[in-house]
Amino acid sequence: MDEMITVNNVSKNFISRGNSDTLALKGVSFSLEHGETLGIVGESGSGKSTVAKLITGLISPTKGEIRICDNDIQRQKGENPLELYSKIQMVFQNPVESFNPRKTLGYSIGESLRNRGFSASAASTMVAELLEKVGLTAEFATKYPHQVSGGQCQRAAIARALAVEPNILVCDEATSALDVTVQKQIMELLDELRKTRDLSIIFICHNLALVQSFCDRVIVLYDGVIVEQGRPNDIINNPQAEYTKSLVDSIL
Structure with a gap:
């Protein structure tokens, strides 16, 4: 299989005010294969969201290398950022906060299309198609984030991510703010999209049971270190690390 993402010995050190620094990741290495769904689990503060921000280019590693579709992410950022961001998109935990509250959902979904040279009418047509693909009607393009439910807003966020036709989708706790019924609907949507769009997905979640039902492989993060990985x-049936055992016990 082709590697879509390669993370090689990556560390991230956050410099805080005063003398103390925070080492959020410590020598982390993993890969995402083409067509694979990789789960990353761990409690709050384990480094999951730091991984998401690093591989989407929102922050830079202190040490190590990250390659997206065999391109060094740091070098690519300087040369052609639009090409990099067309390969990988992120769906955030809080969908309402991920949108500009003063712009309609349609405007935000169509922004990347207009940036790529689509005319206003062509972008509008594409936005309507994207909304329908994620189970919303075209009328949602005229609504503002606060006018729709959390589940509807997350569907719109997924539509926005799909607008640039990415190869990789990073879901950072994308279902944790939703109730169980809506969560199930979003998971079914993601499952359908990964099959129909040949997406490779990184699914960051604290819910090990959800990861078990959705992911091909899982990485367990604890205090910025990968303590276990596998199917x-x-x-779940035979955890090796003590931390993983405690995670498994919490769902049984």
């Missing part, structure tokens, strides 16, 4: 069933 979800293997890890």
